[in-house]
Amino acid sequence: MSDLVFYTNPQSRGRIVRWMLEEVGQPYDTEIIGYDQMKSERYLAVNPMGKVPAIKHRSHVVTECAAICAYLADVFPGAGLGPRDDEKADYYRWLFYAAGPVEAAVSNQAMGWVPTPERERMFGYGNFDKVVALLDELFSHRNYVCGDRFTAADVYVGSQVMFPLQFGMLPEKDSFLRYRDRLTTRDAYKRATETDDRAQAQMQPAQPQPA
Structure with missing residues (x-):
């Protein structure tokens, strides 16, 4: 398991962080959190605000998209995304x-x-x-x-x-x-979009087949 975990829902601002993660290029694990799971005890233990996205990096939790983007740029300087x-x-x-x-x-x-x-x-x-x-x-x-x-x-x-x-x-x-x-x-934007589009499609209920 990676030391970087991404908690998201493809129908959320999590798409911003997915893009940032793809720009960074480091391995990460993804946990899709359904809207019916965001107030669960398990997820509230990660983010007491009960919303996505969030990341956990080496036991440290970061929430809020702008903060996550800045944090990832800072802790992975090799990606060259932080400011000179x-x-x-x-x-x-x-x-x-x-x-x-x-x-x-x-x-x-x-x-x-x-x-x-x-x-x-x-x-x-x-x-x-x-x-x-x-x-x-x-x-x-x-x-x-x-x-x-x-x-x-x-x-x-x-x-x-x-x-x-x-x-x-x-x-x-x-x-x-x-x-x-x-x-x-x-390229990172395209990869992130394709990944979230697939995840969103998998979350859709199956359509009834005609008799």
């Missing part, structure tokens, strides 16, 4: 911006919850349009979060762009589409 000295400011800035303001803004917008102008200052993102404009500016001037080199920050930030695009939750800005196209051509 001159990349650290952009790497941490945008990784945490995506994990906080971006996800909150996109989720709230999708649910139809929009802060009134007088309350925008209470929220880390201000309003949805400001988030879109800021990301559009970022990827209009660079190929990746840290410039011209792919890092672990792109796994997370890229996922926060690609998933909303897929479901019409972000406008199809040219900069977003170019960024998506760069990321989806990566």
